[in-house]
Every structure is written in structure tokens, then in C-alpha cells.
Amino acid sequence: MNAGRTPILAIDSVSVAFGDKVRALDDVSLNIARGEIVGLVGESGSGKSTLCRTLMGLGEATSGTVRIDGEPLADRLDRDRLGFRREVQMLLQDAVASLSPRMRVRRLVEEPLHVHRLPLAAGRARILTLLKRLGLPESSLEKFPHQLSGGQARRVAILRALVLQPEVIVADEPTAGLDVSVQGELLNLMMDLHAEFRLTYLIVSHNLNVIRRITTRSVVMYLGQIVEEAPTAALFRAPAHPYTAALLSTNPVVDPGKRRVRIVLRGEIPSPIHVPSGCRFHTRCPHAQARCRQEMPDLRALGDGRKVRCHFPLAETAGLA
Known part of the structure; x- marks a missing residue:
């Protein structure tokens, strides 16, 4: 992280407890600079998902503070919840399951425009531009999620996130379940989008080759704590x-x-x-x-x-x- 600059995401001594016995996160601190690509690894049960949910405002910290652009997340959600949702988007592990089976792709990708009360004409033009940028045919808009391949579903999920012009993407297992060749294409696409839209990524993955390939810094978690944090090249x-x-x-x-x-x-x-x-x-x-x-x-x-x-x-x- 660049010294002297306010991190876009900052976690300061955050703990998350469930009841009196379970501490899913225990005194976790992590700063993510604007434009960084940070990898998060660890076995199932290490606290990665809880950390992501806390960052996204989908769960509250028992103690400690999460900040977005220097502002406490709780204050930001009270002041401008929709604005935060536009700034920080999440890509879920099961892309098909994250898309409503009752909606065609067109309605799925236009829905955020309605929720956030954004201009429809400009939003629809952006959707068409992104569709081409993501390598999806325009005919994809008329399909239901179950008619898409795994790679196409992930690209639709990315499109749905990017239509809101976010600054931060939290990606949970972005290549899970994809063929190796499709994984490579998706990672190349994510890197191109990172440069083109000046995105900040937090990548959660069990696939260490993914972490090694695209992240600049890696964080290793074990049983609710960060046990190592380092530049990715040095860590590997x-x-x-x-x-x-x-x-x-x-x-x-x-x-x-x-x-x-x-x-x-x-x-x-x-x-x-x-x-x-x-x-x-x-x-x-x-x-x-x-x-x-x-x-x-x-x-x-x-x-x-x-x-x-x-x-x-x-x-x-x-x-x-």
C-alpha cells in the first residue's frame, strides 16, 4: 500500500463473534489501497467468508472498525447505503445460483439500474458496451441463466456488477468449476478490466495458481486470524x-x-x-x-x-x- 494515502478499504482490529463461544474473526487488521489486487487464502473455516461479508456490510463486526475511503462503514451505510453498494460489488462463487432463474439476462443486468434509480438510456448503452467488452453476444440478453455456460454466467455476473461502475470488486472463487482454458480467459479478462476501469480487487480463492497469477499481495488466514501477509511474489x-x-x-x-x-x-x-x-x-x-x-x-x-x-x-x- 502506498504510504500516506487513505486506503479504499481498511479493517482495524475487527472481531466477529457468534454467540459466546465462536469467534469467526479475531482482531483482524488489513488495509487495501486503491488499485491493489489482494488475494485471500486459507482452508474452509479460516474466516475468509466472514471477512468478506463484514467488508460488504452484510454482517456487523462485534468489535473494531471497517472503513471505506476513511469513513466508518456503519456511518457510510447510514448516510448512503445505495452509494456504498454501487462502490463495492461482490462476485459470488456460484455465478449461476446468484442469477435469478426466473429472469432473462436482460432483466437481470438492468435490475441494478432500477434499484439505484440510474438513467435507463445511459445504463442500457453501457450494458451493450460491456456485453461486447466481455465477449458475450447480444443474443445472451434473451437467455435464462440455465441456458448459459459456466463461463458465460460468470461474465454476466461481472457485467451486472460493472454496470454500476464500482471501484471495488470482492470476488469469491472467481474461477471455481471452470475448465482450465476458461479460467485463463476469465483471469485475462479480469486483469484487463482492472486496468481499464481502475478497479480494486479482493480475490478469495483456494486455487493458489490464481492467487499467484493475478494478485500483488496475499493474505493467509487460519482459524479467524491473519497469519501471514506479504507481496505475492515474496510469499510464493x-x-x-x-x-x-x-x-x-x-x-x-x-x-x-x-x-x-x-x-x-x-x-x-x-x-x-x-x-x-x-x-x-x-x-x-x-x-x-x-x-x-x-x-x-x-x-x-x-x-x-x-x-x-x-x-x-x-x-x-x-x-x-
């Missing part, structure tokens, strides 16, 4: 946290000379109802020591623009501390 080159190293070791690589030794973690991610004492990863960490079982590590800065929540960062990056 030399992970500092043992959990990050384990994730990357499972990533498919075509070149045999670049494959990592597979790290097999013991057991499953613990329940958020029964969070381990000390470091939350110590129950599965191959490098855990006595201190890890007793003392929670802070998310501390290392010397290459990364942060890590670990008492004993891995050897490749420990010298940067």
Missing part, C-alpha cells in the same frame, strides 16, 4: 509461516524441478468453539515448541514488506526479522 518464493508453507507445498506445479516437498499437516483445522491456547496453529505445526503452546504470537513485521504471526518464522525468511 519463501513463505515465513509454517501454515503458508504447507499450503504452498500442495500447489500443483508443472515443472518437476520447481515442486516443493509435500508437507502433510496432522489432523483437521480445530473448531472455532474450542480454539487452542497459544498459537492457534501449534496443534498441527511440524515446528511447534513449548512457547507456541503457551503464548499467542503477534502479527509482526518482517523486513521485506511482509507480516507473520509466528514465534519462529521459517529459516528462509527469519533473517529479515
Whole structure:
């Protein structure tokens, strides 16, 4: 993030609790600069979806503050809820399911114009321009969602978001369920749209190759906390946290000379109802020591623009501390 500039999205010490026992997010802080492409990774249950819902104003933080352009999100929603919805749009994982099966595509993509009371003539002209830009034939407008391929449905979802001219796109598993060739086309399209419309992306994905290809910074979550944050190239080159190293070791690589030794973690991610004492990863960490079982590590800065929540960062990056 550029120093001295107000981040477009800022999360400051945010926790989200459900009842008295479950803390889906625990003291999470993250800044996203205008124009950045940030990746968010972690196993199911790590808190990624809760973080996205909180950013979108679809769930409230139990403590801490979310800001949009420096303004608290709660204040922004009270002042101009529709304006926030135009500025920050979300692409859901199941593109077909996110589109009403009872509406043709034309009505689906025009609906935001009616909801936000935007000029229809200009909006419809924009839809036609975007349709061409997204590589969709005009005949797509007369189809129902079930008549679209997976790739077409995702492009329609993108069109529906872009018609509102947002600044931020939160994309949940944007390539899930797509053939590899279609994934590549979609990622190329997203990168072109990022440059053309000066978008800011938060990309949530289990596909580490997607994260590596298109993001500039990556955030790794485990059991409701950020455990590592780094420039994507640095993180893939030399992970500092043992959990990050384990994730990357499972990533498919075509070149045999670049494959990592597979790290097999013991057991499953613990329940958020029964969070381990000390470091939350110590129950599965191959490098855990006595201190890890007793003392929670802070998310501390290392010397290459990364942060890590670990008492004993891995050897490749420990010298940067």
C-alpha cells in the first residue's frame, strides 16, 4: 500500500463473534489501497467468508472498525447505503445460483439500474458496451441463466456488477468449476478490466495458481486470524509461516524441478468453539515448541514488506526479522 494515502478499504482490529463461544474473526487488521489486487487464502473455516461479508456490510463486526475511503462503514451505510453498494460489488462463487432463474439476462443486468434509480438510456448503452467488452453476444440478453455456460454466467455476473461502475470488486472463487482454458480467459479478462476501469480487487480463492497469477499481495488466514501477509511474489518464493508453507507445498506445479516437498499437516483445522491456547496453529505445526503452546504470537513485521504471526518464522525468511 502506498504510504500516506487513505486506503479504499481498511479493517482495524475487527472481531466477529457468534454467540459466546465462536469467534469467526479475531482482531483482524488489513488495509487495501486503491488499485491493489489482494488475494485471500486459507482452508474452509479460516474466516475468509466472514471477512468478506463484514467488508460488504452484510454482517456487523462485534468489535473494531471497517472503513471505506476513511469513513466508518456503519456511518457510510447510514448516510448512503445505495452509494456504498454501487462502490463495492461482490462476485459470488456460484455465478449461476446468484442469477435469478426466473429472469432473462436482460432483466437481470438492468435490475441494478432500477434499484439505484440510474438513467435507463445511459445504463442500457453501457450494458451493450460491456456485453461486447466481455465477449458475450447480444443474443445472451434473451437467455435464462440455465441456458448459459459456466463461463458465460460468470461474465454476466461481472457485467451486472460493472454496470454500476464500482471501484471495488470482492470476488469469491472467481474461477471455481471452470475448465482450465476458461479460467485463463476469465483471469485475462479480469486483469484487463482492472486496468481499464481502475478497479480494486479482493480475490478469495483456494486455487493458489490464481492467487499467484493475478494478485500483488496475499493474505493467509487460519482459524479467524491473519497469519501471514506479504507481496505475492515474496510469499510464493519463501513463505515465513509454517501454515503458508504447507499450503504452498500442495500447489500443483508443472515443472518437476520447481515442486516443493509435500508437507502433510496432522489432523483437521480445530473448531472455532474450542480454539487452542497459544498459537492457534501449534496443534498441527511440524515446528511447534513449548512457547507456541503457551503464548499467542503477534502479527509482526518482517523486513521485506511482509507480516507473520509466528514465534519462529521459517529459516528462509527469519533473517529479515
